[in-house]
Amino acid sequence: MTRIIGGVAGGRRIAVPPTGTRPTSDRVREALFSALEARGVIEDAEVLDLYAGSGALGIEALSRGASTAVLVERDPRACAVIQANARVAGVRGATVRRSAVLAFLRRTPAPVDLVLLDPPYREPADSLDAVLALLPRWTRSGGLVVLERDARSPAPAWPEGLEPEEPRTYGETTLHLATAA
Template structure:
């Protein structure tokens, strides 16, 4: 069972796609959001949840005050589960995009304050680097945007694109969470 940890929808359950996704554990989400809220005020934030799966990260952000979340998921079945979760939760600012993270990241559009990228562990480092570079190249990040990448703890730290500096890294068992932030000078 996956549920929203805190905020206005705290305790609400999320449907999870039947296979092919690995929802971020409650323990990791709780720690991640405690840290995130010390770096950034989520009230009114625009959030991008790449490789969204059930949408646990984006819905958690909405529950904690984000104004809008875009969920990007390439698997059609997972995107349908995301749409169902969006209908069941009380958040108006939700957009579900059934597209690859690489294709979405390279398109122009409104910028985001927070980006979550939680790809399947099998996704290669080069693809992650390409997605992050695409976000920067397409101007999809605000001046101080925070990027959070979740990987297997045995994976290397993501290659941050020019203009993004690493903030921190934290391991939780077999999961590692890497943080980067857009440099306000660049």
């Protein structure tokens, strides 16, 4: 179990899929969403949560005022957990899409204000690079992309159209941010 940190669902416990999921720690989620709120990124935002796992990131965004969140996850058990978590949290605007992230991104884009990515730490670099290469089409100008990685992982290869910011490290986790041109 983990919990939603802030917003209308703050403090509510949500489930974690039984296997293969590493939810973002409460500490990292709190730091991330505090920074996003300070920048005015969350309120009324349209959010894309890739490698959604438990749905904690997308649901946290909805709890804090995002208008919609599309949560993309390939594991059907995790998708069921995400749907249950959105109900438990009492948030509106969550849409769960069962799909591999790369296959989802190859569709006609519906640009959003905020893209959250929490891929498995062992995701191959070439696979992650292919995902990142498609994100400029999915991110509105001035929108933000947030990538969570193991602190020991190399910096991501941001594609043209995404301007990287200084990474932020919290223990074993690094958050890489980039703004869409």
